[in-house]
Amino acid sequence: MYPNLARRGFLAAGFAAAGVFAAARRPVLAQTAAGPFTLAPLPYATNANEAAIDAMTMEIHHGRHHAAFIANLNNIARDYPALASTPIDDVLMRLSQAPDAIRTALRNSAGGHANHAMFWEIMGGQGGEPGGELKAAIDRDLGGFAKMQTDFNAAGMRVFGSGWVFVVVTPAGGLSIVVRPNQDNPLMDGQRVLMGNDVWEHAYYLRYQNRRAEYLTNWWKVLNWEKIAARYEAARNGTLRI
Ligand code: MN
Numbered sequence: 397m398y399p400n401l402a403r404r405g406f407l408a409a410g411f412a413a414a415g416v417f418a419a420a421r422r423p424v425l426a427q428t429a430a431g432p433f434t435l436a437p438l439p440y441a442t443n444a445n446e447a448a449i450d451a452m453t454m455e456i457h458h459g460r461h462h463a464a465f466i467a468n469l470n471n472i473a474r475d476y477p478a479l480a481s482t483p484i485d486d487v488l489m490r491l492s493q494a495p496d497a498i499r500t501a502l503r504n505s506a507g508g509h510a511n512h513a514m515f516w517e518i519m520g521g522q523g524g525e526p527g528g529e530l531k532a533a534i535d536r537d538l539g540g541f542a543k544m545q546t547d548f549n550a551a552g553m554r555v556f557g558s559g560w561v562f563v564v565v566t567p568a569g570g571l572s573i574v575v576r577p578n579q580d581n582p583l584m585d586g587q588r589v590l591m592g593n594d595v596w597e598h599a600y601y602l603r604y605q606n607r608r609a610e611y612l613t614n615w616w617k618v619l620n621w622e623k624i625a626a627r628y629e630a631a632r633n634g635t636l637r638i
Pocket of ligand 1: 457596599
């Protein structure tokens, strides 16, 4: 029922073998054109998450931090143009196949792009609690909604330095809470992200300064459970990408 992501990533026609990471000859003239990667607009106003995140933080976080990951991907794609046609989830699942020269840059920029695209998608809501099959899965695997919140926030507090806390859908279909440093994404370990919170200081410092616990607590007020439930359904169907 659930695709074995690690196996799929390992067995699928590798983009290294297919020449995806063959370096292009550098053009004589520097290319300044934007793309191929673009920053999608926020799906709501910058003050839509005011219950947890102020508008200026949203503007800077999306318009500068996420934009920087897009710019870095475009820089890599200038030398490795086939990157443009490689799904980001494939890039993240097969980082080990990337050339040494760009592996770290890809890890940071593709991971950062995937993490932030997910982050914008799951907010803009009114909080509350999920229902249906997602609620059943949370009850089964995470001890219920209240325990999930407590454990997720505690995990977010344990991130030392910059990183993320996620709920992932494992290859076997179960839910699990994981943390990752920097801009690492669980796809690097074959796990799909159901939801996740950014605990880099840039995500909360303007309003909360060092009060990360308060940010983690408030964040639940702006989650869009319809979006997260749709991600869960897509993960189960094998159609969830990043
Ligand atoms: Mn961030």
